[in-house]
Amino acid sequence: MKSVFQITYRWFLPLACLLLGFFSITAQAEELSIMSFNIRNGRGLNAPDVDLERPAEVIRQYSPDIAGLQELDRFSKRCGNRDIPADLGKAVGMKSFFAQAISFQGGAYGVASLAKCEPIRTYHVPLPGKEERRTLQVLEFPTFVFFNTHWSLTKESRLASVEIIEAERKKFTKPIFLCGDFNAFPDSEEIQKLMSTWTVISPDAPTFPANGPKIRIDYVMTTLKKDAIKVESAEVLNAPAASDHAPILVRVRF
Numbered sequence: 001m002k003s004v005f006q007i008t009y010r011w012f013l014p015l016a017c018l019l020l021g022f023f024s025i026t027a028q029a030e031e032l033s034i035m036s037f038n039i040r041n042g043r044g045l046n047a048p049d050v051d052l053e054r055p056a057e058v059i060r061q062y063s064p065d066i067a068g069l070q071e072l073d074r075f076s077k078r079c080g081n082r083d084i085p086a087d088l089g090k091a092v093g094m095k096s097f098f099a100q101a102i103s104f105q106g107g108a109y110g111v112a113s114l115a116k117c118e119p120i121r122t123y124h125v126p127l128p129g130k131e132e133r134r135t136l137q138v139l140e141f142p143t144f145v146f147f148n149t150h151w152s153l154t155k156e157s158r159l160a161s162v163e164i165i166e167a168e169r170k171k172f173t174k175p176i177f178l179c180g181d182f183n184a185f186p187d188s189e190e191i192q193k194l195m196s197t198w199t200v201i202s203p204d205a206p207t208f209p210a211n212g213p214k215i216r217i218d219y220v221m222t223t224l225k226k227d228a229i230k231v232e233s234a235e236v237l238n239a240p241a242a243s244d245h246a247p248i249l250v251r252v253r254f
Helices: 004-028 054-062 084-092 156-169 189-194
Strands: 029-037 065-076 093-106 109-114 121-127 134-140 145-150 176-181 218-222 229-237 250-251
Touching: 029 054, 029 145, 029 176, 029 218, 065 084, 065 093, 065 145, 065 176, 084 093, 084 109, 093 121, 093 134, 109 134, 109 145, 121 156, 134 156, 145 156, 156 176, 156 189, 218 250
Parallel strands: 029 065, 145 176
Antiparallel strands: 029 250, 065 109, 093 109, 121 134, 134 145, 176 218, 229 250
8 A cells, every 4th residue: 555655756756847847947038128220320310410319318218138220330421430339339338249231431331239248259241232232240149149130222132131141040040039120011022031931029010210100111030939939028119309210129038
């Protein structure tokens, strides 16, 4: 005849293993807040002058873990030979990383990312653009990879960019988050091609122009499937004076 101890032990052991497994999985879950923001080089919606306090105020207010920014100068005459990404990073207390798309007025023009943590490595991959060359910025962190981009105004170049981004995606086994100004509508061929392997996690809402958004051309996406990520919140922020694009903020758990 089995003792009470034996019966209790028989059921307790698998239950304990189940609970330990649950807490182990829970402990591995990571929270991440992501911002995508075309800052128009700090020139605001219609202002000709560079005033970084406009986008800095928005970034400080929402305090993302990582922000993909588009349209920034570095040491160009247009911005008074300032290092716009570095100055903006200092203004919000985040590390800054710049990726050049083209040489411009004695300096450079491209995209930048701000992050609270130091990445393992950063690099960028050239993308095509008939009007001007574009770029894909890549930041690798211990548990995820971050892609930041600003696509061309021409469809042919955007379609070619899809292929380049897909080739880069295949180099990683970690979850990847992709954000940027894609200059493409949700039903466009190029966005639909991306959505065959990426999941859009930004809101289904217009992002441009900032003072009355009518079209959706800015996105945040991930390689994670819907059952592997929980979108805690996703919103297009109201910041009509900071730029001509409205910023996007997405908070996820994965």
